[in-house]
Every structure is written in C-alpha cells, then in structure tokens.
Amino acid sequence: MADNQFGRDAVSRRKFIAGTGAVSVAAIAGCSETSDGNGNGDELSGEVIVKGSSTVFPISDEMAQRFMDDHPKVNVTVDPTGSGGGFENHFCPGNADINGASRLIKEEEKNHCAENDVSPIEMHIAGDALTVAVSPENDWVDSMTFDELAQIWGDDSATTWSDVNPDWPDEELKLYGPDTTSGTYDWFTENVNGGTHRTEYEGTEDDNTIIQGLENSPYAMGYFGYAYYSENKDRVKALEIAESEGDDPSAPSLQAASDGTYPLARPLFIYPAEGALEREPVYEFVKFYLENTSADWIADEVGYVPANQDMVDENMTKLENAAGE
Template sequence: MRIWKYAMASTILGSALVLGACGGGNATEPGEEPSGEAGQATGSVTGDGSSTVAPILEALVEEYAGVEPDVQVTVGTSGTGGGFEKFVQGETDFSNASRPIKEEEIASLEEAGIDYTEFLLAYDGLTVVVSQENDWVEDLSVEDLKKLWIEDGTTKKWSDINPEWPDEEVVFYSPGTDSGTYDYFNEVILEEEDLVSSATLSEDDNTLVQGVQGDKNAIGFFGYAYYVANKDTLKAVTIGGVEPNNETIESGEYAPLSRPLFTYAKNESMTDNEAAYNFMQYTIENAGEMADAVGYVAAPEEEYEKDMEELEALKK
C-alpha cells in the first residue's frame, strides 16, 4: 500500500488527507513505485459527472497513473446531470452520478443507441453544515430543513426555527441544478418544491464550502467527504439527532440523507477500448478502499464482486 497526500477536491484552504491507496495490487513502502505488471495498457479514457463522486475518481486516477502510465484518464465535474448530457452525446466513456439515472436520461441514451452498465462505487451521507462560528444550531429535523429550504415568499430567519436563535437572515448555499446532490435533496427533503430563491448555487462544492466557512449565518449541504476535508472550519448539523459518520451512513440510520454513488460505463467503450475497460476494472477493484480514504463509505464487498462480474460479462 502506497502512502500519498491527496488535496481533497482541490480545497483552497489546503486541507489534505493522507490516504492509503492500493497501487498495482501489491503492498509497497512509502516512496516506492507500485509493484506488479505495469504499462500493459495504452490509450485514453474520458469521464465526467458528479462533483460528489469526483474525490474518489480523482484519487483513483492519480493511483492508476502509477500502474498504467501510458493511459490518459480525464475526469470532468460538470455535475450529475451535466455528465449525463455529455454521456448521451457520446463524449465520455463513463459518467459519475450521485443519484440513480433518471427515466428521461435512460430514454435519451436509448434514442442515441448507447447501452450502459451501472456500477455502485460507495455510499455518501449528504451533510448539512454551518460555520463553526455558529454556536446555536446543533440539530435540525427534516421538517426544520423543509421550513428553511423551501421557497415560500418569506425572508428566512434563524428565529423562525427556534425563537431563542438569532433574529438574523439565513444565508443559503446549495449545489447547482445540474448536481445529483441538488436532485437528491430536492426529492427527499423538499419533495419537489422550489428551493429557496435566495440561495447561492454552484456546481463546485468548494465554492459552497468557502461560502459557509465565511459566514456564521450560512447553511449549506454537500457530500460527506467535503465536510470531512473541512471539519476544522465547518460544523455538521445532526439530522433528527443522528450524526453523519461512517457507521450511520453505512447502516442507513442517517436517514433520509444516506445515498449510493455510481458510475455508468458505456458498454461499447468497455468492449472496444482496452484502456477504458482496464481503468474501469481498476476502479471497481479499488473503489471501496478509495471511498474510505477520501471520506465516503465503502460498499459491501459482494457489491464490488457483482460489479466485476457485470464488467467481465461485457467482454464475453
């Protein structure tokens, strides 16, 4: 296992995690190159999609470069919806998603003649955060979240939730509308109602992190790994008394904000592009370890075994 520093999702404050990542399948000491057969594949692979999934993929890409230096892997972060748009256009070999693919996206792929396979990468707990300077909010219920985040034509103040809290306007930071995180929050919290119109929206989770860090009246939400990388300056709000952590996310106790993370592979790329197949194979083999390393929760081993069987079936 190789030890390396990975600047979590390019966080501007420079928060870094020291990760233990599998390189080439054999253990190595710090500073050594991964052992095993390297350089067997050549070519290029392109992916796009969820910024929530990006920390896992970016870490995998960096490790993979040490195993297959002649394969160029590019991964964009235009959001789950934006990634599927590129997938439909045939621009990418895989598309990362922080929610399951939608019916209309399935229909668009069918119309475009693109067959795909869904692979489960990890689990995430969508994390609601405030600044550490906020000394009044510790816990919110789902109903509190609805009252805060649903647009109802009023100016939202903290005292609306609890009269003992400040009579100050709440400042909102949310993922953008192309984000699977936005879609998930909209479904399970807002129940398809409009998000508060005063919210600052961004597909870049680091923008949300910085916004909440800089304002004691701010509240935001994003993937758990972004909280883990910035927990010295952010405070995770418990939901119904349940804290987001590896145990509560994996067990589902952190409901309704626990969710799966996926990548969708283009079947034709897996059969016709040896580099794409090789990288996806490496991704499935190492996704669990990388998920744990960057702050998400690995899926059960049998899920990765199922993923691998489905990938291998594409080559038969």
C-alpha cells in the same frame, strides 16, 4: 426510520445498508487494498474520459491517479460537471466514457442516452453521509429535522432564521448549495424537501465554494457530500439530523452511514457506457476501479463508505457480461 427514506427513484435504505454492510469504521479500515499488479511495464495506452458528480469526483480522481501510476501511457481525465450535467452534456451525447452520479439515472436521461446509442451500466460503488453544515460561529442550532430543513430549502418563503424557529436570530439566511445540474441537489430535493427546492440560494458545482461561504457568514448554511466535510472539519460545523421530530438526531459519519442510523445516508454510482468498454483502456480502468472500491483508502483518504465484496462481485459480473466474457 422508514425504509423508503431514499425516495421513490432511489435505492432504499435497506438495500443500501445491505450493499455497503453494517460494519464498523474499524472493519472498513480493515478492507484490503487491491491493484492489478501490472506495474508500469505494459503497453496499455489511450484516453478515458470521466464526467459527472462532484460528490463522486474525489473517488474517481483518486482512482485515475492510481491507475495512471500503473499505466503511464493512459490519460484519464476526471471533471466534476454534476451528475445531471454529466449525463446531459457529455455522457449521453457520447462524449464521455463514464459518468459519476450521486443518485440514480433518470428515465429522461436513459432516453437521451438511447437516442445516441449509448447504453449506461449502473454500478453502485460507495456510500455517502450527505452533510448539512453551518458556520462555526453559529451557536443557536446543533441539529435539525427534515421538516426544518424543508422549510429552509423547499421554497423561498423562509428568508430569516427566525422564520423557521422564533428562538433563532432574526437574520437573513445565507444559503449555499449544489447547482441544479447536481445529483446531490436532486437527491436532497426528492428525499428531504419532498420534490421542491428554493431558487434563492447560491448554487455551485464547486463544493469548496460552499465551504468558503459558510466561513464568511455566521448566518450561512449549506449541504454537500461527506468527503468535503471530512476535509474541512476545522472550517465548518456539521449539524446532527433527525428525520422526524421524535427521532434522536444523528451526526454524519461513515459508521452512521454504514449502519443506517444517519438519515441522509445515500448510495453513489458510476455509469460506464457499454460501447466504451470495447476500448481496452476504458475496460481496464473500470476493472481497476471496481476492484479497488472495497479498499481501505476509500474511507481513510477520501471519506466515503467503501463497497463490500458482494458489491464488488456484482459490479464485476456486470463488467464481464458487458464485455462478453
């Protein structure tokens, strides 16, 4: 498969695989958990505000809960606003300390941040196997190519399943997906659809709404981060994906995302604001976050590919440089 599969504004698959490591799920589970070990006896206090990607939300939310267990006087709030919504409405205006993102920050977002003296620091913290799913009652399709997906999601011309394949039912497509403020929407638009996206679908920042939509109609389809699929495998049916017609389709899994055999594998990021790191609670939370991105619970409990030690070291160096250490 092509090395530029992640698109012109995203991390290449080669770099992504090098970052997350071509390791087995068993090896992923062998990563050791870490903590700052301070317990709850310190006097660290204050607030940390995290906005952004609903895909990154499960990681950030779990990080926040674990950090607050160690530091009960610190309040870490995590809200899934979408990658773009977080940058536009919260992070770049200076009203959030960290933004989660399921794609790279855009040039216009960098400019918006700069207008407000906000300096984002890019940190690649995990990997995802973006999942396309249908109703469990769907018995006519088990796999799709990028071309078939683009026919459905690229514009509004396809209205029935049979518009894509005459062997499929002549029934109306019921489509559920991320809102336009979502990084998942941006990534899918760029890397699968070729730069366009249909407007006639139900867009939401709540991935559970997509799951519910798939349950309610045998003619439904949606896409979302792997973590939401892994929590709901008994409620929806994931499709195997092939980048091109001649390729063998691959099912979404942490293993396939890690070794590069799944074509919808993608990197996940957090962007702390450099200025916010001057506040001790923010610095300590980001430090805790980065130290734990290689922990086994990232795979076992959340459903994403953990960082390897090289990624952790690179991110820690960025953090130390930003803090002047």
